[in-house]
Amino acid sequence: MATDTLFLIDGSSYIYRAYFAIRHLSSPAGFPTNALYGFTQMLLKVIKDHHPGRLAVVFDKGRTTFRTEIYPDYKANRAAMPDDLVPQIGPIKEMVRAFSIPVLELEGYEADDIIGTIARRCEEQGLEAVVVTGDKDLMQIVSDRIRLLDTMKDRVSGIPEVVERFGVGPGQVIDILGLAGDTSDNIPGVPGIGEKTATKLIQEFGSLDALLERAGEVKGKTGERLREFAEQARLSRRLATIVRDVPLDFDLDAFAVAPADNRRLAELFKEYGFTTLMKELTSEATLTTEHYRTIFAEADFRALLADLAGAGVFSVDLETTSLNPLEADIVGISLSFRDHEACYIPVGHAYDGAPAQLDRTLVLEGLRPLLTDPAVRKVGQNLKYDYQVLRRHGIVMAGVWCDTMVASYLINPVRSGHGLDSLAVEHLDHRMISYEEVAGKGKDQLNFARVPVEKASTYSCEDADAAWLLHRLFLPRVAEAGMERLFFDLEMPLVPILAEMETAGVKLDLALLGELSAGLGSQLTALEEQVMALAPEPFNLNSPKQLGEVLFEKMKLPAGKKTKTKTGWSTNVEELERLAEAGHEIAAAILRYRGLAKLKSTYTDALPRLVHPASGRVHTSYNQTVTNTGRLSSSEPNLQNIPVRTDEGRKIRRAFIAEEGHLILSADYSQIELRVLAHLSEDRVFCDAFARDEDIHTRTAAEVFGLFPEMVTPEMRRQAKAINFGVIYGQGAFSLAKQLGITTKVAKEFIDNYFARHPGARAFLDGCVAEAEARGYVTTLMGRRLPIPDIASSNGNIRAFAQRNAVNYPIQGSAADIIKAAMVRVTERMRREGLTSRLIMQVHDELVFEVPEGERTAMERLVQHEMEHAAPLRVPLRADVNVGRNWSEAH
The missing domain is CATH 3.30.420.10 (Ribonuclease H-like superfamily/Ribonuclease H)
Incomplete structure (x- = not known):
């Protein structure tokens, strides 16, 4: 870009755009950084894509300006700045300065006024100005030498684009705004006149002044309103007009791009956790x-x-x-x-x-x-x-x-x-x-x-x-x-x-996978036919956009709150489940279709392609440094997501087989997270139930419903299980009610009764939140520190999510520590005893081995003993050990 072009960035506009584009991000210390990171990326995009020779960033300075003096309600309808955005404003300006870019702001004026003044000076001195903004109001300053650039939409606006947007040239944009007003800025305009009518009137009469002078020529209600609200129209135009003679002392040469202060940028990137930017820019x-x-x-x-x-x-x-x-x-x-x-x-x-x-x-x-x-x-x-x-x-x-x-x-x-x-x-x-x-x-x-x-x-x-x-x-x-x-x-x-x-x-039964894939294909075809029979017209079932149009526009099904986006209607799982629960058969069929399609593409079709030609086996990658809680994850393939309880999931597990002369041995911890909760909380009722080897969910159901254990029905046990695990995940009454299909009031009663019977658990969970608030982290059974950086967030939703993590992380993290300890103990003992069995998979709370038939008995005893003694708990650890020719039989 030539040095005779000045880029003026509308910093105040982009702060908000960055904030809402990235809903949540925080530094390692818990400082909110979503707006700061988004703004920095936007700044870099301008620099990288356009190589400006001159550059400045302009901000509003306070909410009180000359406009509020002449019209106190100006922008009065705007909500206060979000709590978690307020502390980011200073660092954003500091970041701009670290790039060696001038920061401009002036008390009593808006960023638009400063931009308009500087752009005008550029024009007078024969330079070009590019205003980086998404604000339509700035279209009024566009000229042959002044353009607007919206980097988020990759759109440049010159005079033709202004005419296309408003139907008039840049000089008449303020007349349109004076008539139509601007709800975002609380500029009143003339009641009953919208932008389309305003455009027609200005096109016909040439200007707002000419229109108001000849308002008697306008018939009907519009003419009456023009005559009645003439002064309000003039006031509105004044409010919308960008001042272009702001008393700001500046030298255009001072905006020449200078080398960034890499040392200061590195400090800021490190402080706020922008490690990728550190690598790219400052190192x-x-x-x-x-x-x-x-x-x-x-x-x-x-x-x-x-x-x-x-x-x-x-x-x-x-x-x-x-x-x-x-x-x-x-x-x-x-x-x-x-x-x-x-x-x-x-x-x-x-x-x-x-x-x-x-x-x-x-x-x-x-x-x-x-x-x-x-x-x-x-x-x-x-x-x-x-x-x-x-x-x-x-x-x-x-x-x-x-x-x-x-x-x-x-x-x-x-x-x-x-x-x-x-x-x-x-x-x-x-x-x-x-x-x-x-x-x-x-x-x-x-x-x-x-x-x-x-x-x-x-x-x-x-x-x-x-x-x-x-x-x-x-x-x-x-x-x-x-x-x-x-x-x-x-x-x-x-x-x-x-x-x-x-x-x-692990070895795969490729023939079985082929059969399963063909079977899933047939089911998908049948489901697609079912959906098309229920739909008013054929459409591409794999197109969310077309699906949304069919469900909400053609079939007129009730749309959920805020589901319409710029790209179409939301058809995510939550929306489809809502429709299915309301009895809409087509939504249930689509959910079933999506579930089977994912299984087919992720497993039955993909697994054979992942078999290594030399070994004839599939070799997943275990990731030790990914999850926040210490859990292992796996990729290519991801073994963690194979459904456990569905018929299709069990069939896929049948395809994981042992070599000839070997068996698959599966050892799965029983209710390990609840046992960890019992240990950490020392809750007497929990500890007693596990010591007696009772069914913990039946015991909970008996307590919540006030019944003898033998009177508990399967449905009651299901609800109690949801409560038990809901406690671990910090679930509230609203979420539990939705999961169980009951009222929030009943769900709250369940939870209240639960904690009345488990005061130790209540005290422990409250203590986890207190520990996170005091230290910024929680710890597991084996001392693993799990940071909760958002525990002090000023954003209530973010803070509530952090509080749930503060409850959940010590339990999940301790369970992760225990399964890892079991892997180490089992492996070391297998080595000591000279066994040739191999540990081949770790999925959730389960270890899977490939065992020679002659080592079956020894391995059953060894694995169960080492898993059940992996950690010293106040309650017994239990591992269920089973053997089969394939993973499904053994699980």
Whole structure:
């Protein structure tokens, strides 16, 4: 963009647009940041897309202006600024200044007036002005040299666009506003005259003044109103008119774009948790590469081995040919055991002119004693990957001691990601060399084996060095937070366990999946025919837009509140369930169709494509650093979402089978979260019921309904189960009433009766909220800290959600700790006893094993014992163990 163009950003307009575009976001400390983040992104979009030569951001300063003096009701209808937006205004302006962009505001005037004044000066000096705004009122200042830019709609408005919008030129826009008024600003206009009528009148008479002078020529009610409210029309025009001679002292040259203050931006991004922006904008390469070296000679390699043995701890990072550890060949190995020092050993670079490298087998065999020695501690970033690749090359790494990704997750589980690049930016103030910088991008990206050794060496040494430096920062923080035992006894032993699970994979019955897919296809066809028979006309069932039109416009079904959007009617699950509950058969059929379609696309169709050609098994990825509560998640495929209780879900589980001569063993914790609640709360009734091995839901039903346990019906038990789990999830009377199909009053009575019988549970749950309010976090049974950053939010809905998390997180997190402890205990005992059974899946509160038929009895006893003794609780842990030829039979 030429330097003779000035971009003026309507900051006040964009603050609100950013606030409502991103409904909720907060910093690690709980400070609301949705408007701040959205505004910053908007600012960056202007800079990146348009490269302005001159730039300024303009804000309103207070609500009192000359307009409120002449008309006190001006903007009086506007709601007060949201509580969680108020504290963001200062940081937004601070962020703008950190970009070295002038911030303009003036008491008594609005941002529009300042923009109009500066744009006029540009025009007078032969410069161009682009006003970045979504406010239609600013169309009145558009000219040959002044345009409007709405970045959120990617729309530029010049004179033709003004005429298209208002039917008149920019100079007559204020006449339209004077007649029609503006409800958003509480400008009255002339009663009964809307924008369309105003446009016609101004087009006919040429101006508001001419119209009012000749108002007698206008017939009917419109003429009467014009004559009666002539002064109000003139006042309205004055209120709508942008002042273009604001007494503001400025120099257009001062708006020339200057380099951003990267140090200040980095501080702000770090404070507010904008880690992606830190990486993109403010970071620089600060780690020295002076002591990085590449090892080509065997003598140097032998010397390195001696140094590593003497150090007793080192970081390791592999460079490979693939991100898939089951297919990756090692290209090079980087190692570090001192700050700012690292070595790279190339073993697989293959390109014209590549230097001679040490033999891969020689290097791996040389490293084997160190890599397999549990007394030599290994550090790294995402060590699970390196473990799997080394295992593929015949080395089972031991002494997996500190994974910086896992340590970062423990320290801050609500962080959006724990990649090495962003961790280095945040904690080392260093921008890492990106993979694209060494290997290229897109279709031209090189396999790492073809990357020049000198580039690969610096890149890989930096990875090993950064991981080494980060581990030295993170471990003291883990200890300071009281999570040292959790890290070393639970999370780190889990890394090789997950690596082994992923490597093992699980066998699938592909023929059965094919049958299931065909069956689901037939059901979907029948359901589609059913929906079309119920609909007034054919439509694309997979198009939410068409579906909304059919349901709410053609069939005139009752629409829910606020379901109409700019893109069409909402047809989400909640809306369809509401219609189905009201007896509309078509909604029930659509819900059924969607559920089956998702199962077909996600599982019966997708699973066969995920089978690895070499192993003939599917290898899911277990994610240790994703959920806020410490729970594991899985991807490709996501095993957590296979329905447990539906017939289709059970059929899909039948397709998970054991190898010939083996069985599937499933061990599932019984009501673990309620047992955790009983332990943490020490609630006498709960503890007594579990000690007696009673059915806890029947016991709760008997208490809530005031009956003997033998009088409890299945429906009563179902309701009691909803109450029990509703307590864990912080559910209120309204949500419980909706779930059970009862009135809110009855639901409240249920909850009140429940807590009257469980005072210990009530006290514990209240204590969780108090702990979160006092500390900003809650803790699990094993000391895991789970941040609740929004517990002090000024937004009531956000705060209520945080309070529910404060209740839920200690219970869910403790359950997660226990299942992880069980995985570690079971695996260690299997190893001690020399069993060949394999842990192949972890889903919710369930562990799944593939067991040789000869180890069945031993494994049943072992798994049940270790799971039931995974944590010392005041109530007994119970694990249900079952065996079958497939997962469905065993569950």
